[in-house]
Amino acid sequence: MIEIKILGTGCANCKATQRLVEQVLAARSVQARVEKVEDIASIMRYGVMSTPGVVIDGKVVHAGGVPSRSQVEQWVGA
Secondary structure, three states, rough: OOOEEEEEEOOOHHHHHHHHHHHHHHHHHEEEEEEEEEEEEHHHHHOOOOOOEEEOOOEEEEEEEOOOOHHHHHOOOO
């Protein structure tokens, strides 16, 4: 199962990123555990200075701005 973390303090872009990731997962029937990380210290541990950030299986794949749907599809192997 893929582990996905959405890094962000709860801004509109962070919420939009989480929604997009969850929509792609549902549309592609991909099993994943999605976790929202809002603690600044935890976000900084990933080296992300601009949110939203996306971490998949421990690797930062995106930081700053809402990713495109096609980017998310590539990340989850859809």
